[in-house]
Amino acid sequence: MLWACLHIPDFSLQLLQRAAAPVEPVIVSTGGNRPVVLSCNVQARSHGIAPGMKMSAAIALAPDLVERHRDATGERHALACIAGWAGQFSSMVSLSPPDALLLEVEGSLRLFSGLRQIMLRLSGGLNELGYTGTAAVAPTPTAARLLARAGLHSTVTDPAGLESALSGLPLALLDQPAETVRMLALAGVHTVGACLALPRDGLARRFGQSLVDELDRALGKLPDPRRPYEPPARYRARLALPAPVHETEPLLFAAKRLVLELAGFLRMKQAGVTRLKLALRHEDRRPTVVALGFSAPSRDPQRILRLLRERLARLELPQRVEAILLESEEARPLDSRNLSLFPEDNVPEEERSAVLDHLRARLGVDAVYSIASHADHRPELAWRACQIGVRGEPGAAEPSVAEYRAGGRPERPLWLLDQPRRLPVQEEAPALDGPLTLLAGPERIEGGWWDGNDVARDYFVAANGQGRRFWIFRERGAASTWFLQGIFA
């Protein structure tokens, strides 16, 4: 077994800075009656503020300080979201609250062609999600976490090398009460190595069995089972913006963090999203909801972001946005695709529908449609706008191509007018840019008594002097009233 630990130092502060890096000093405090600074950003540090300081002292140092209370629930949720994203790298991801993840990576070495590649992708991906973390590898999860907490990007693959790798680490990194660590320090024991050199039974008697057990787990002498993280069915994540914004770009930047996380989550699930919801929270209004639909399941972050950009650019925000929430509403299975030797021989459905989704996002859902024949003799009802990719109904009244070709069926125009247009009559003949010559017809079309739109028309193919051809008709019984309905383009 080989464990990788992703440790995110100052997790509560990083969570605040994820959507945008603030320029003013920001600190995270414990809240409560006697608030204490938990972590602070670079600007706050430059004012002399340090973790552990009382809030009153911090405010005295920097009056324009932005104080945020620690949000333990939000942190737990954010950590779970990272675990979902990390699921694409390993089948065994375990949470190590409050600020670390453990991944069993030995099983993934072959898939990702080596440990180095996995670690590069892990830390690179984590940066794209908006976090900075330390990644360490060790044969036991406890050792990996100790190394990561120490801020070491070290890789220990051999269990025999564990003791020497850990011996220099300070004892404060252990999950032990502060009192234990303080007492050990008073005895002159500051590092893991010094602690291991002490007699075991005495150590257990004085400082408790838990200290000895933790050291044993780190060295692999005791079993160290971890509970695997179970991802939820849907992705749902919230990201608070440090300062409310009104512009599209910062919103997109924040959304990108979540979309990348979603993409990792979907890859872990072997799924693609078909419906996605982005809710923009306002201070005192109902959230603005942007719903995205995909014709084919997708988990390509670039594609999702492109659609979001189109929608956000056209959005009128009633108020500034202070938080965004991304939720995958519907996902469908989507297998990974093998790379083809000839890249053009099959275009996957996802790629083909991408262009249509983009057009819809910009031009509106109704602006992009397909047409199909419909079983009706009346020309205006013989077609339907329909969803793309749907075939016309079987048994449509219009004859098939072969029939057209073989049987000399009457011709049909390519353009149809929405409303038949009344034609002027010159010398008893219809005219359109000159008198019309009747080329073919009449073709009597009657029908519609069943739905009240009864028609009885004689259709002709007509041409004018310029060579344009039209589909015209006259109503039965009204011999000299001509209408234009179609154009043979």
Added chain:
Amino acid sequence: MPPSLDLVLQNPAIWRGDQYAKVAVESISSGFAELDAQLPGGGWPRAALTELLANQQGIGELRLLAPALAHLSREEKWLMLIAPPYRPYAPGFESLGVELARLVVVSTRSQAETFWAAERCLRSGTCAAVLAWPGPSSERMLRRLQLAAEEGKSFGVLFGPTRNAAAPSPAPLRIQLSAARGRLGLQILKRRGGGWAPPLSLALDTASADAERALRVEPRCIPARAPRLRRTRHGVA
């Protein structure tokens, strides 16, 4: 021995004024042998913009493309109609052999949107053909579309008025269309490989041939009282 004149003329570096240079472009047969013979690559260029200039709709400008469109609709890619001037009529397209499940109609509200949609579709690589009716167009926009068509390997067709012929255009193929006694007259204004192309006159289909006959027999209009009614009563089950 001095080389004979024939040998010299076979040298590909020598171009004779009555020929157009044969260039290897990926193309799709137009379905009309006379036209294919005049087009570089033997058909419509597949990864380029083609301009069809005509002042009127209804002279057969779409039926000219029909064999190619029917062929392209057998592929797993889209046929896009962007901002068509009228409602595309499904039975009509079906009768030309176009697979309707591949046909996508895009309606736009402005010329800018038409250009944007055309460019997006041409570039996507998932549209076999993109037919657009953008109205007046600038050289800059055409250049963008041409680049997009090259990138997406898409057969892009722009319909425009004949007055566009005077303006320079980066489209490698420009054809002016006119109606000629029931046939469609084509004048190639520009093509890859250059050379003057003789004007063509195509009979688009049998229906047009009938039309020609009718025109010859009855030079003036048929009286509106139709002579003989072919009674085909449809619709009642």
